[in-house]
Amino acid sequence: MSQHLPPAVLLMGPTASGKTACALSLAKHLPIEIISVDSALVFRDMDIGTAKPSAEEQGVCPHHLIDILSPEEAYSAARFREDALTLMAQITARGRIPVLAGGTMLYYKALREGLSELPQADEAVRAGIDARARTHGWPALHAELARLDPSAAASLNPNDAQRIQRALEIVSLTGRSLAENYAQREMRPPPFRFIGVALDAADRSVLHARIAQRFDAMLDAGFVDELRRLRERYVLDVSMPSMRSVGYRQAWAYLDGEVDAATFREMGIAATRQLAKRQITWQRKFLSQWPDLTPVDCLDPNLPGTVSDTVRRQLDDPLPPALDS
Structure with missing residues (x-):
């Protein structure tokens, strides 16, 4: 076909x-x-x-x-x-x-x-993530992500600011891991x-x-x-x-x-x-x-x-x- x-x-x-x-x-x-x-x-x-x-x-x-x-x-x-x-x-x-x-x-x-039906960007959540990154550095935010979503953190470089930010944002807004969010993809x-x-x-x-x-x-x-x-x-x-x-x-x-x-x-x-x-x-x-x-x-x-x-x-x-x- x-x-x-x-x-x-x-x-x-x-x-x-x-x-x-x-x-x-x-x-x-x-x-x-x-x-x-x-x-x-x-x-x-x-x-x-x-x-x-x-x-x-x-x-x-x-x-x-x-x-x-x-x-x-x-x-x-x-x-x-x-x-x-x-x-x-x-x-x-x-x-x-x-x-x-x-x-x-x-x-x-x-x-x-x-x-997937992922949440839209939330400026307040992102601002908080960026503020913590400025204080502690992106590797520390990567460690934070590892506690919340080990699988997602394992796939990201500790200095990949953009993807770490988005992953933390999604997990924070949904309360679910990235894998659970992506599993809802509409084919x-x-x-x-x-x-x-x-x-x-x-x-x-x-x-x-x-x-x-x-x-x-x-x-x-x-x-x-x-x-x-x-x-x-x-x-x-x-x-x-x-x-x-x-x-x-x-x-x-x-x-x-x-x-x-x-x-x-x-x-x-x-x-x-x-x-x-x-x-x-x-x-x-x-x-x-x-x-x-x-x-x-x-x-x-x-x-x-x-x-x-x-x-x-x-x-x-x-x-x-x-x-x-």
């Missing part, structure tokens, strides 16, 4: 794995529109530190969910799912194929599996036949080298100046979701004089590598659960062509050539 549903391509991978090049390659062969699956690309004026596709790249085919919010605002997995499903239906109605490309793995999970499979590609690195050291090279390129392109302009233009705080993006929170510490330039660079590269590790862990779980997801080595010298061939083989019927923009 799924073979009769309209196709949608999922193109996921860790940072610096080549997702943008692969998506643009697909546009040469198929009538596609790209939906960004990236929690940082939604923010305007955050271009360098997010490795946002250039205006020229975005001109190759229509792109969606890029530059839709001020850095002062927040975006969620629930909103992504709603926005993505609406866009996927619109793209399909235009006779094109939606390609969801990016590295925010929680968004892919939300899209495919639905979301509503989207009306699409997914064709998935998961980019991975057979040699992790090469991916690490790419990450370092890309971070240095961001610095050369004026990443620090970009953040300086953002702080002048918007009313920002380091705790905001936009400023929690990898690279930006480390640059914030540098601008505040908390670390020197060399330490900032080391912190930024290390944080990006940690992000890639988490993304790969998510992907491997997806590969064990989603039969329509195909692994592809991102170090393949003909990566865009390999991804394009992988996707085209899985499409049922011959499709017309890509439509002119």
Whole structure:
């Protein structure tokens, strides 16, 4: 039955794995529109530190969910799912194929599996958590979570402020563990036949080298100046979701004089590598659960062509050539 549903391509991978090049390659062969699956690309004026596709790249085919919010605002997995499903239906109605490309793995999970009915953010509860973190540090809050919900704490890094905050908030508001809350997820499979590609690195050291090279390129392109302009233009705080993006929170510490330039660079590269590790862990779980997801080595010298061939083989019927923009 799924073979009769309209196709949608999922193109996921860790940072610096080549997702943008692969998506643009697909546009040469198929009538596609790209939906960004990236929690940082939604923010305007955050271009360098997010490795946002250039205006020229975005001109190759229509792109969606890029530059839709001020850095002062927040975006969620629930909103992504709603926005993505609406866009996927619109793209399909235009006779094109939606390609969801990016590295925010929680968004892919939300899209495919639905979301639990979790409580909305409670500013008072969050303020109390943040106050305790400022006094005692996030490892102490992680220990607090371990007493309340050992399973949730075991899955989180003691310095992962954003996730520790949200976990404590949910447990405090519901009186239930995260596992109990997530078990209430409503399963509503989207009306699409997914064709998935998961980019991975057979040699992790090469991916690490790419990450370092890309971070240095961001610095050369004026990443620090970009953040300086953002702080002048918007009313920002380091705790905001936009400023929690990898690279930006480390640059914030540098601008505040908390670390020197060399330490900032080391912190930024290390944080990006940690992000890639988490993304790969998510992907491997997806590969064990989603039969329509195909692994592809991102170090393949003909990566865009390999991804394009992988996707085209899985499409049922011959499709017309890509439509002119």
